[in-house]
Amino acid sequence: MEKNKxxxxxxxxxxxxxxxxxxxxxxxAKMVDAEIEVxxxxxxxxxxxxxxxxxxxxxxNHEYIxxxxxxxxxxxxxxxxxxxxxxxSSTFGNVKTEIARYLDDNTPDILVLGxxxxxxxxxxxxxxxxxxxxxxxxxxxxxxxxxGLKPNxxxxxxxxxxxxxxxxSSFPEALFAHTNSPLKSFSIVNGPTTQPQSHEFxxxxxxxxxxxxxDNTMKKLPIYLSKSKVDLLFVERKKKEKQSTSTPSNIYDMxxxxxxxxxxxxxxxxxxxxxxxxxxx
Numbered sequence: 001m002e003k004n005k006x007x008x009x010x011x012x013x014x015x016x017x018x019x020x021x022x023x024x025x026x027x028x029a030k031m032v033d034a035e036i037e038v039x040x041x042x043x044x045x046x047x048x049x050x051x052x053x054x055x056x057x058x059x060x061n062h063e064y065i066x067x068x069x070x071x072x073x074x075x076x077x078x079x080x081x082x083x084x085x086x087x088x089s090s091t092f093g094n095v096k097t098e099i100a101r102y103l104d105d106n107t108p109d110i111l112v113l114g115x116x117x118x119x120x121x122x123x124x125x126x127x128x129x130x131x132x133x134x135x136x137x138x139x140x141x142x143x144x145x146x147x148g149l150k151p152n153x154x155x156x157x158x159x160x161x162x163x164x165x166x167x168x169s170s171f172p173e174a175l176f177a178h179t180n181s182p183l184k185s186f187s188i189v190n191g192p193t194t195q196p197q198s199h200e201f202x203x204x205x206x207x208x209x210x211x212x213x214x215d216n217t218m219k220k221l222p223i224y225l226s227k228s229k230v231d232l233l234f235v236e237r238k239k240k241e242k243q244s245t246s247t248p249s250n251i252y253d254m255x256x257x258x259x260x261x262x263x264x265x266x267x268x269x270x271x272x273x274x275x276x277x278x279x280x281x
Contacts, residue, residue, distance in 0.1 A: 006034035009108035011099065011132075013042055014067070017114050018074060020148040024261065025112045026082045027149035028141060031178045037106070038075060040067060040090040041098045060092055082151050096131050103136055109266070110139045139266040141232075144259050149231065154180030158230035160255070161187055162265065176204055184228045186221075188213045222258045232261045 010025045012018060025036050044060060071088045079086045091098050103111075111132060115125050129142060149155060157179045176183065182205040190213050200206060209224065211217045225233065233255065255262060 006032050006110060007106070007108040008034045008036045008110045008112060009102070009106065010036060010038045010112040011128075012038055012040050012114075014040055014070060014074075015114075017143075017145055020145065021112060021114045021143055022074070022078050023150060024141070024143045024148035026078055026084050027151045027153070027155075028110070028112070028175075029084045030082065030151055031175050033174065034084075034110070036084060036086045037108070038071065038086065038088040039099075039102050039106075040071065040088065041095055041102075042092055043095060044092045063092070064090065095128065099128070099132065100135055108138060110141060111136060112141045112143060114143050115145060133264065137267045140264045142262040142264070144261050147231070147259055147261065149261060154178055155231040156181055156184070156229045157232050157234070158184040158186060158225060158228060159234040159236075162234050162236040176201070179204060181229065182207050184230055185209065186224065187211070188217060188221075221255070222260075225258060225260055230260060232263055233258075234263045234265055236265050 006029075008025055008029055010021055012021060022038075028034065029036050044056070067090050071090065075086045075088060078084070089102075113125075113129055113132065115129065129140075132140060143149075155178060157176065162185070183201060185206050185208045187208065187210045189210060209228075211224075235255070
């Protein structure tokens, strides 16, 4: 029986940002002592076009072989360079259906997804992210396209409308030990604001910033985060969804334009006991 580890699942379509996602996943895995599995899912129509049934089957079978080789070539160097076990799986089908099936079968603790630059209308990335947030109760890290986490580097950690209880129950203390500065706690409330105050969380100094909820605050939030040098921003899943800023999807919508890595805390500590035997890619 090996040491209990968190399980990180990276959802991927092997697009150009794959290396950035892998670096961020490896960085997180090294901080919390986790294992990584890359789950690649694509729609059959992305590769078979208008082929007849027999030709389509041949094309998909060939694509499985090509994808397997490509994933090995991408993942093996990361596993070797950083000493993090990585395994992978791949499938073709309806993306949402296959993601839901994967989550049921594998029960990861943390999901990692990527996000491309925001477009005027909802992108496929946004629809998939909001779908995952609606069905997955663990923690979800959404990686910035250009400013992902870097392995073996300290990071600036901030929180947005998070309670100490939600953070301490969802993540190991080791994660917060890797901050390179005091934790920054941002609270947006309906009521009078106060000056920044300090307290401690898990032995780390925390500076609290409290803002009144209005359009001006929301517009300036990216500036506050940038000046505070926050690399990873935590938001909490609230049970009282009557508050528009509290549901996971609305929080994501609120901060998705910010070029920052976002971590949506899980509803509870999902660490489980299990025997782990991962295949290194």
